[in-house]
Amino acid sequence: MLKLALFNDMTIGIVCYPTFGGSGVIATELGKILASLGHCVHFITYDRPVRLDFFVQNIYYHEVMTPNYPLFQYLPYESALISKIVDVAMHSHLDLVHVHYAIPHASAAVFAKKILKSYQISLPVITTLHGTDITLVGKEETFKPIIKYAIEHSDGVTSVSEFLKKETYTYFEVDKSIEVIPNFVSLVRFRPKPEIRNTYRKLIAPNDEKILIHTSNFRKVKRVQDVIAVYLEVKKQIPSKLLLVGDGPERTHLEKYVRENQLTQWVIFMGKQEKVEDILAISDIFLMPSETESFGLAALEAMACGLPVVASHAGGLPELIVKGFNGFMTEVGDTNQMSKYVIEILNPEKYAYYSENAIKTAQKFDENLIVKSYEKFYSQYIKK
Numbered sequence: 534m535l536k537l538a539l540f541n542d543m544t545i546g547i548v549c550y551p552t553f554g555g556s557g558v559i560a561t562e563l564g565k566i567l568a569s570l571g572h573c574v575h576f577i578t579y580d581r582p583v584r585l586d587f588f589v590q591n592i593y594y595h596e597v598m599t600p601n602y603p604l605f606q607y608l609p610y611e612s613a614l615i616s617k618i619v620d621v622a623m624h625s626h627l628d629l630v631h632v633h634y635a636i637p638h639a640s641a642a643v644f645a646k647k648i649l650k651s652y653q654i655s656l657p658v659i660t661t662l663h664g665t666d667i668t669l670v671g672k673e674e675t676f677k678p679i680i681k682y683a684i685e686h687s688d689g690v691t692s693v694s695e696f697l698k699k700e701t702y703t704y705f706e707v708d709k710s711i712e713v714i715p716n717f718v719s720l721v722r723f724r725p726k727p728e729i730r731n732t733y734r735k736l737i738a739p740n741d742e743k744i745l746i747h748t749s750n751f752r753k754v755k756r757v758q759d760v761i762a763v764y765l766e767v768k769k770q771i772p773s774k775l776l777l778v779g780d781g782p783e784r785t786h787l788e789k790y791v792r793e794n795q796l797t798q799w800v801i802f803m804g805k806q807e808k809v810e811d812i813l814a815i816s817d818i819f820l821m822p823s824e825t826e827s828f829g830l831a832a833l834e835a836m837a838c839g840l841p842v843v844a845s846h847a848g849g850l851p852e853l854i855v856k857g858f859n860g861f862m863t864e865v866g867d868t869n870q871m872s873k874y875v876i877e878i879l880n881p882e883k884y885a886y887y888s889e890n891a892i893k894t895a896q897k898f899d900e901n902l903i904v905k906s907y908e909k910f911y912s913q914y915i916k917k
């Protein structure tokens with residue numbers, strides 16, 4: 534699709550994690566849209582980003598390789614990344630580099646900027662804070678000085694929610710303006726899909742059971758055990774199934790629990806999935822009981838597919854979920870109340886109201902709107 538660019542074409546380096554995690558997804562989708570607007574985008578990461586799954590004009594991918602050597606107990610990834618940023622900036626003439634997730638990307642870019650300066654090359658650094666880089670990993674004393682320094686020495690800093698901005702000021706005491714640019718979603722990819730629903734729903738729910746769904750990287754912070762607890766309460770009253778999409782450290786013991794309690798017929802672990810939008814399209818309600826969540830991209834994607842959300846009142850989730858409108862929130866760990874809210878939403882007389890409101894909310898985070906905020910933000914730092 535041809536779109537009209539509002540800004541002069543830029544050459545942008547994007548440094549991110551290439552995995553299924555939210556920061557990598559946002560970075561990759563951002564790069565793809567910027568390329569479709571006529572900008573030139575260079576991804577710099579250790580593997581092909583998972584969402585960079587087809588050929589796109591104006592997109593280049595530079596793999597960061599960390600050579601091994603018997604002396605290294607740990608591979609010096611950050612050094613390799615710094616050198617790669619310098620190389621790409623010099624030879625591809627980057628107008629700026631945009632790094633996603635503070636560790637180690639922000640400090641690497643700030644270091645690369647210094648090296649480039651010695652060659653009289655200017656490289657503005659934009660850092661986007663995503664979540665656990667501030668709320669969990671970032672709070673490790675080991676990383677605090679380097680994160681604070683990298684934030685203060687980035688040219689521009691954005692965070693994905695007001696909550697995360699406040700956390701950054703509170704914990705790192707940085708003297709830096711931070712602009713909030715929220716997560717975004719493709720309303721073309723994530724939407725209600727009656728054609729998929731009519732065909733595939735019966736494979737999971739042959740007796741028209743309700744389908745509860747959770748997608749994540751199965752880290753402790755996601756509290757996937759609460760998802761199962763909520764489901765077990767709901768199942769006592771409503772014939773239903775639970776889909777668990779994704780993989781990560783918590784999966785093994787949860788899967789063991791499900792097997793040992795003879796629940797495998799109802800609780801289905803689907804692993805990492807490429808077309809999560811189709812699985813959301815056959816589901817009815819999304820659960821996100823996280824300990825903390827800076828924005829909740831997975832919940833936004835579910836809403837765009839028409840799924841109301843029941844979540845914990847944590848982090849930036851209240852900036853997305855409006856109680857009694859598109860879902861509900863409870864205190865972290867209150868699985869009893871969460872199950873009551875799920876039952877309330879699944880009431881056939883009320884479901885359409887919550888589902889339609891979920892879609893309306895997602896429309897405010899349309900990628901075509903939010904990406905313009907990034908373009909505008911970049912343009913302040915580019916001297917042309």
Ligand code: GMT
Nearest residue numbers: 554555556663664665826827828829830
């Ligand atoms: O921890 C994760 O879920 C992955 C992490 C990441 O940075 O890859 O996700 C964070 O960034 C997403 C994109 O900005 C946000 O939508 C998630 O809420 C955030 N995760 C947490 O804060 C736990």
